[in-house]
Structures are given as structure tokens and as C-alpha cells.
Amino acid sequence: ETGVTQSPTHLIKTRGQQVTLRCSSQSGHNTVSWYQQALGQGPQFIFQYYREEENGRGNFPPRFSGLQFPNYSSELNVNALELDDSALYLCASSASFGGRSPSGANVLTFGAGSRLTVL
Amino acid sequence: ILNVEQSPQSLHVQEGDSTNFTCSFPSSNFYALHWYRWETAKSPEALFVMTLNGDEKKKGRISATLNTKEGYSYLYIKGSQPEDSATYLCALNYGGSQGNLIFGKGTKLSVKP
Numbered sequence: 001e002t003g004v005t006q007s008p009t010h011l012i013k014t015r016g017q018q019v020t021l022r023c024s025s026q027s028g029h030n031t032v033s034w035y036q037q038a039l040g041q042g043p044q045f046i047f048q049y050y051r052e053e054e055n056g057r058g059n060f061p062p063r064f065s066g067l068q069f070p071n072y073s074s075e076l077n078v079n080a081l082e083l084d085d086s087a088l089y090l091c092a093s094s095a096s097f098g099g100r101s102p103s104g105a106n107v108l109t110f111g112a113g114s115r116l117t118v119l
Numbered sequence: 120i121l122n123v124e125q126s127p128q129s130l131h132v133q134e135g136d137s138t139n140f141t142c143s144f145p146s147s148n149f150y151a152l153h154w155y156r157w158e159t160a161k162s163p164e165a166l167f168v169m170t171l172n173g174d175e176k177k178k179g180r181i182s183a184t185l186n187t188k189e190g191y192s193y194l195y196i197k198g199s200q201p202e203d204s205a206t207y208l209c210a211l212n213y214g215g216s217q218g219n220l221i222f223g224k225g226t227k228l229s230v231k232p
Contacts (some may be wrong), residue, residue: 040150042222056216105151106217110163
């Protein structure tokens with residue numbers, strides 16, 4: 001059973017550029033969530049994808065967008081990068097029905113993250 | 120705004136000490152509380168998921184309790200070992216997307232040999 005893998009592990013971009021981060025979900029998982037962890041903060045929910053559609057979103061602007069592919073892998077795209085976008089981006093996968101869990105108790109399996117630095 | 124508070128922010132203990140830390144949250148209408156263990160340069164690893172008032176979970180030397188009425192959860196580590204050094208994150212699901220967890224800032228534990 002493979003875990004969640006993310007790429008790249010580190011990258012540096014300049015303000016105004018665009019970035020794409022990638023995530024392969026754990027075998028058997030159909031739902032992917034993305035989180036942003038800024039320095040000194042806990043991870044913050046960006047959005048979730050289920051069946052190739054976004055079905056939940058946190059307080060992030062539209063320049064944060066995503067995709068989920070038929071094999072359940074996912075991408076996070078950020079346009080018009082700002083300095084405050086510098087953070088660790090975590091991907092997590094889970095198995096769910098309808099992208100929801102009646103008890104909210106489904107365990108998330110996280111990747112090790114992609115660290116983005118915006119200069 | 121839902122806020123999950125964890126205390127202390129950091130903790131330094133000697134090998135063999137037992138320790139505990141706290142996760143506090145608004146007590147109403149949450150679905151589940153999750154604890155994760157996050158070692159530096161690795162992935163956060165799920166420890167426990169709890170849903171019911173009075174829940175107690177145990178995994179080896181680590182255990183957790185949940186009090187939903189007063190809005191807190193405790194994580195206990197008995198006989199800390201250097202390999203327990205990590206950041207321990209608490210997160211709550213208040214419904215909606217199952218991946219929508221609200222995390223605290225974590226408690227960073229350092230265990231000295």
C-alpha cells in the first residue's frame with residue numbers, strides 16, 4: 001500500500017508567477033484535500049476534491065484552484081503568486097462516499113508537503 | 120470563527136517523564152476530533168479520531184480523552200522517549216467536507232535522552 005506522495009518537495013517562485021503542485025493519493029482513496037501551513041500556524045483547509053469536482057472550500061481566493069484526475073491524483077494551482085503564499089502545502093487523501101463522512105471521523109493520510117517560497 | 124487552541128505551544132521533557140497537553144475548542148456541534156503526530160520532515164500521522172463525549176483511546180504509551188461538553192481533549196504520553204519528539208496537532212471536523220479539518224497550531228514536544 002503506497003502512501004500519499006507530493007511533488008516537488010521544494011520550489012522557489014517570484015511574485016506574480018504561477019505554480020502547480022502535485023499529489024498522488026493513497027491506494028484505495030478517492031478524496032483529496034489540500035492544506036496550507038504558514039510559518040507558526042496550523043494547517044489551513046484550502047479545498048477538497050471528490051469525483052474530479054471541488055466539493056468543499058476554505059477561505060482562499062479564486063486564484064487557488066485545483067484538479068482531480070480519474071486516478072484520484074490531484075493538482076493545486078496558484079496564480080499570481082504573492083509573498084504571503086510562501087508556505088508548506090500539504091495534500092491529504094481519504095476514502096469517502098460523496099466526499100462526506102457522516103461522523104467527520106474518516107482519517108486523512110497526509111503527504112510530506114511541498115514547500116513553496118515566493119520571492 | 121471556530122478556533123482550536125492547543126497548549127502548551129512547546130514542551131521539553133526528560134526521557135522517562137510522562138506528559139500531557141490540551142486541545143480546547145468550541146464545544147458545540149462538532150463531528151469528530153482528530154489527533155495527529157508530525158515528525159520533522161515527515162508526513163503528519165493519524166493517532167486518534169474521537170467522536171463521543173467520554174471517549175478514551177490508547178495506542179501503546181499514548182492515550183487521549185475527549186470532553187465534548189466542556190470542549191477539551193487531553194493527549195497523554197507515558198514514559199516519554201526521544202522518538203516521541205514531534206509536533207502533536209489537534210483538529211476538528213464540524214461537518215461538511217470530511218477533509219475540512221480545523222487545526223490548532225500544535226504542541227511541539229522535545230524529549231531529551
